Amino acid sequence: MSKLTLRAKSSEGEPYNVDFIVDNGRLSVYCNCKAGIFGQLCKHKTELIGGDESRLFDLSENDKMAQVTAMMAKVPEVQSLAARIAQSEKLIRREQAKIKTLKKQFGALLHEGIPIVENTQ
């Protein structure tokens, strides 16, 4: 078994430990944040799996991060799931931008007044 631990930045100041464990040819990733201890996917895991060095608590761990990145190249399922999540998040951002524009138009219309169409019958 081999274990690599990276410390991820947290909003509370104290870092979270993200553990990358290889055992019997299988990779597992754990984080000790509130979501992570329940086995949920947290941003610390996704950011470090995605190779975002800016999320490291201590930049001197970037050599360990390179090892993690090299490990990720050997797990195609992780890469394909990460790509699908990124694609869906991109779609959501695009739809959110549409909603924002529509709400702006709608708000302006309600503020300026909407012409009433009289029933001619």
Ligand SMILES: [Zn+2]
């Ligand atoms: Zn976490």
